[in-house]
Amino acid sequence: MRLLVKRSNLLLLQCTAQLRQATGMATGSQFHKLATSTKSAATGAQLDIKNDNNTMKASVTQSAAATSALTDSFGRHHTYLRISLTERCNLRCDYCMPAEGVPLQPKSQLLSTEEVLRLARIFVEQGVRKIRLTGGEPTVRRDIVEVVAQLKALPQLEHVGITTNGLVLTRILLPLQRAGLDSLNISLDTLRKERFEQITRRKGWERVIAGIDLAIQLGYRPKVNCVLMRNFNEDEICDFVEFTRERPVDVRFIEYMPFTGNKWQTERLISFKETVQTIRQRWPEFQPLPNGPNDTSKAYAVPGFAGQLGFITSMTEHFCGTCNRLRLTADGNIKVCLFGNKEFSLRDAMRSEDCTEQQLVDLIGAAVQRKKRQHAGIGSDRSRTLLHPHQLQLAQQRNCSGLTHINAQGKAQMVDVGDKALTTRTASAEATVHVGERLTALIAANELAKGDVLSVAQLAGIMGAKQTSYLIPLCHNISLSSVRVQATLIEQQHYVRLVATVRCSGQTGVEMEALTAVSVAALTVYDMCKAVSHDICIKNVRLMSKSGGKRDYQRQ
Numbered sequence: 001m002r003l004l005v006k007r008s009n010l011l012l013l014q015c016t017a018q019l020r021q022a023t024g025m026a027t028g029s030q031f032h033k034l035a036t037s038t039k040s041a042a043t044g045a046q047l048d049i050k051n052d053n054n055t056m057k058a059s060v061t062q063s064a065a066a067t068s069a070l071t072d073s074f075g076r077h078h079t080y081l082r083i084s085l086t087e088r089c090n091l092r093c094d095y096c097m098p099a100e101g102v103p104l105q106p107k108s109q110l111l112s113t114e115e116v117l118r119l120a121r122i123f124v125e126q127g128v129r130k131i132r133l134t135g136g137e138p139t140v141r142r143d144i145v146e147v148v149a150q151l152k153a154l155p156q157l158e159h160v161g162i163t164t165n166g167l168v169l170t171r172i173l174l175p176l177q178r179a180g181l182d183s184l185n186i187s188l189d190t191l192r193k194e195r196f197e198q199i200t201r202r203k204g205w206e207r208v209i210a211g212i213d214l215a216i217q218l219g220y221r222p223k224v225n226c227v228l229m230r231n232f233n234e235d236e237i238c239d240f241v242e243f244t245r246e247r248p249v250d251v252r253f254i255e256y257m258p259f260t261g262n263k264w265q266t267e268r269l270i271s272f273k274e275t276v277q278t279i280r281q282r283w284p285e286f287q288p289l290p291n292g293p294n295d296t297s298k299a300y301a302v303p304g305f306a307g308q309l310g311f312i313t314s315m316t317e318h319f320c321g322t323c324n325r326l327r328l329t330a331d332g333n334i335k336v337c338l339f340g341n342k343e344f345s346l347r348d349a350m351r352s353e354d355c356t357e358q359q360l361v362d363l364i365g366a367a368v369q370r371k372k373r374q375h376a377g378i379g380s381d382r383s384r385t386l387l388h389p390h391q392l393q394l395a396q397q398r399n400c401s402g403l404t405h406i407n408a409q410g411k412a413q414m415v416d417v418g419d420k421a422l423t424t425r426t427a428s429a430e431a432t433v434h435v436g437e438r439l440t441a442l443i444a445a446n447e448l449a450k451g452d453v454l455s456v457a458q459l460a461g462i463m464g465a466k467q468t469s470y471l472i473p474l475c476h477n478i479s480l481s482s483v484r485v486q487a488t489l490i491e492q493q494h495y496v497r498l499v500a501t502v503r504c505s506g507q508t509g510v511e512m513e514a515l516t517a518v519s520v521a522a523l524t525v526y527d528m529c530k531a532v533s534h535d536i537c538i539k540n541v542r543l544m545s546k547s548g549g550k551r552d553y554q555r556q
C-alpha cells in the first residue's frame, strides 16, 4: 500500500495539474520508459499472422526488407499493416457486432487523418509495403478517399487495399480508384437478399452486388469474403462457386471465428476440409492453385471458371508461421495479432509533446518483439489444429502450477492469458474516506484551497485505473473500454464515497483496475484535504462485484 501511495502521488504530480490528466495521456518520458522497459522485457512470445494473395502480393513481401523493429523473435518480417479507420459500421452482422452496435469512443480518442498518415509513414519507413484499410466499416469515414490518396503518395508503399462491406461502393469506388486504390475485398455472406437482411440486420444486398459488379467493370479482381456458418449459409457453398463461373472474383470462404460476444459455437464452424468435400461432390475437378508465401487463404478453382475460390482456415489450419501482419486500431493502439490484446497506445505517445519519432519506433518494436508464435499460444507445430476456447482453458489449467504468479523456477511471472477467450468483463469497487465534520462542510461548499475535491478525485480515479499495470507488479496491461468513477459526499456521516466501475473486452478481469481507481481517488481526497486536517481515514477499499470471468462475484 505504501508503494501505491508513493507512486500514485508521483503519478498525479507527473501527469495531472494539466489537462493531460483529463485525457489520461502519459508523458513522453513515461513512454520512453515504457518503450525501454518493454523492450528489455520482451523475451516471451505473443502473436500474429498473415499475408496476401495474388502474384502482386508475393512480390510485395519478397521485395520488402523490414527493419529490425518489424522483425519479431521468430524471424517474421512484418511488411503488411492493417489500419482500422473506424469502429463504426453501417451493418450489424450477427457474428461480428451486437444489434445495438459496439460502444463508440469519442472522436477525440480516434486517430485523425494526419495521425493515421503519420503512423502509416513511420511503419512504411520501417519496412511496411502493403496497407489495408479496414474497420468497422472503413467507408463510413469521410476522409477515406483522402487517406488512400495520401498513402499512395508514400513512395515505398507498394499496395493499398480496403476491406469493405460494399454497401456504398457504387458511390465511392470511382473516387477511390482515382486516388490509387490497388485492391478491394468485399464481404458478402449470402447470395440471397432475405438472408442478407437477417445476418446483417440491415437492407442493402442489391447495393453490395452492384458494388462487386462495378469493381469488376473498373478492372479490379475483387475478393469476396464469405463467413461460412452452419445452419445459415452452408447450403450456398455451391452457389458461391457458381458465382465465380462468369465473374473474375476470388470468393474466399472464411472459417467462423470466436470474437467477443459473437455467440461462437463450435458446431457452427464449417471447416475448410468439409467445404472442399462439398464442392468436389459437384465439381470433382475442383483443384488447388499455387499460393503466395504469406497467403492467408488457400487458393482453389474450378478449371475454366473466370474466378477462383479460397479458404481462410484460421480455426482449423492456422497460418501464423508466415504471419507478416500488424494492426493499428482506430484509437491508435498497435496490435500484433488479430487475436491479441491491444498493445500500446501509439496515439497517446504521439500526442505527448516530448515523444520523438524514435520513441514511436521503439514502442512499435517492443510490441513486435512480444508477438507470439501463433494465436493459440500453445505448441509450435504449424499443422496443429487450433484449440477451441474451452480446450485452451483446460490446457492452460494443466500448465499452471498452484501459484499462477510463480513459475516452475519459483520466480514471479505474469499469468499468460493469451489463450483465454475474450469476454466483456466488468468490476466495481468502492472506498470511503472519512473526513470529519469540518472538511465535510468545506467539500460541500467547494471551498478547499486546492480545488474541487470530488471532481479531482474522480479524475484521479480514472487515471489510476489506467495506470494499474504500472503500479501492481504482476498485473496485465489491459486496454479498458470504460472507467466510471463516482465521488459522492455523504454529508450526514461525514465521508466521501467512491465507486469505480471498470469495463474491458479482454482475457483477464478488471477488479484490480477498479480497486486501484478507488484507492487513488481516496488518496486524492486525502491529498486535497490534508492541509485542513490529518484526521482523515480511508476505509472499506473493497470489491463490490465482478463479471465476465470464470466466476462472477457480487458482494452481499
Ligand SMILES: Nc1nc2c(ncn2[C@@H]2O[C@H](COP(=O)(O)OP(=O)(O)OP(=O)(O)O)[C@@H](O)[C@H]2O)c(=O)[nH]1
Pocket (backbone or CB within 6 Å): 048, 049, 050, 051, 052, 053, 132, 134, 161, 163, 185, 223, 225, 254, 255, 257, 296, 312, 314, 325, 337, 338
Ligand atoms: N488468423 C488471421 N486471420 C486473418 C488475419 N487477417 C485477416 N484474417 C482473416 O481473413 C479474413 C478476411 O480478411 P481481409 O480483410 O479480407 O484481409 P485478407 O484476406 O488478409 O486480405 P489480403 O490482403 O487480400 O490477403 C478475416 O475475416 C479473417 O478471417 C490475420 O492476421 N490472422
Ligand SMILES: C[S@@+](CC[C@H](N)C(=O)[O-])C[C@H]1O[C@@H](n2cnc3c(N)ncnc32)[C@H](O)[C@@H]1O
Pocket (backbone or CB within 6 Å): 089, 095, 096, 134, 135, 136, 137, 138, 163, 164, 165, 185, 186, 187, 225, 226, 227, 254, 255, 256, 257, 258, 259, 262
Ligand atoms: C470485421 S470486417 C471489417 C471490414 C468491413 N466492415 C467488412 O465487413 O468487410 C473484416 C472481415 O472480418 C470478417 N469477420 C468478422 N467477424 C468474423 C468472425 N467472427 N469470423 C470470421 N470472420 C469474421 C468479415 O466477414 C469481414 O470479411
Ligand code: SF4
Pocket (backbone or CB within 6 Å): 047, 048, 049, 050, 318, 319, 320, 321, 323, 324, 325, 336, 337, 338, 339, 372, 373, 374, 375
Ligand atoms: S492469428 Fe495472429 S499470429 Fe496467427 S496469423 Fe493471425 S495475426 Fe498472425
Ligand code: SF4
Pocket (backbone or CB within 6 Å): 089, 090, 091, 092, 093, 096, 097, 135, 136, 137, 165, 187
Ligand atoms: S463484418 Fe464488417 S460489415 Fe459486418 S458488422 Fe462487422 S464491421 Fe460491419
